[in-house]
Amino acid sequence: MKLELRTEIKLLALITLILSIGFSIINFISISSFRSQLYHRIKSESELYQILLFYNQKTPLPEYFKLSKQIPVDYQTWQILGKEGEYFLLLNTKKIEEEINRYAVSLFVWETPILILTVLIVYKTVNVFLRREKEIKEMVKLFFMLFAHKLGNFLSLNKLNLEILLQKYGSDKSLLRLKRSYDVLEEDFKRSLDYIRTLEDSQGEEVVDLAEIIEKLVMKYHSVFPTKRIELSLLPTRVKVKRGEAESFFQLLIENAFKYASTFVSVDIEKERGSYKITLMNDVGEVPSGTGIGLKLVNFLADKLGWQVKVYPGKKRFTVEVRLN
16 A cells, blocks of 8 residues: 655655755764864964973863873874973873764754754644645535536436437437537536546556547547548557546547537647657637637646647647647
């Protein structure tokens, strides 16, 4: 079973990691600088004490200095700084390292609460924003489901009326075409509902053949618009995406093409420099232009999928070019 971490937990872990690395770098620089300054100060002190010892060998020394006639055996503890007469001036390096360790511990003691407090503040802030975003999504989803419920009842009622008319007037071409349109609309409506329901779910990516999806959608809309010619040139296009998003993306494009086409709709897939380019084209019929919401939804889904969409409108041809990154 794959463990999915919540967004705020991932963000909290990332911020903690960044702050920890940042404090570690600052501490390394600070401790290195403190060590360098400490040994520089000790060197200056040793030179001063050697001058004082030249005049008075009974001069009191700090605890990290010692005079000895013997060369130290423990070189890890004692370091020779100089010689005055028959005496060696020795430095106790362990005491210096203890001083450096105390400095490092003091840094840790001060930085730990700062790190914890910063992470908690960020977590609380992010949690508040995510909770508000979730509430807004739930509200929008509720309004959409309410609207969808009313629209679903309307479609069911009109489909029932169509069935009655078909039984009364037989296989009338206009009624059959209208029924096919209602069937497609009802199927698209159900798919949209399923897509809305899965927006909150962590739908995983899978390898899908876009050519297969496009062909099914084209044939479905061609059954509603049988008088419009279709031209397909589809290469197998296997990409790793969320199937629902890919299907919704091409459904919007293909539905738009059939709706506004006069005589034909063409879809072409070709490979260019290691990536795929999908071109949808239709001639422009005498249909009033739409609101543009469909293309905005296309651009929204393209951003989620990581694709690039270019639209080339014209008086005679309308072309949409999709490049898969």
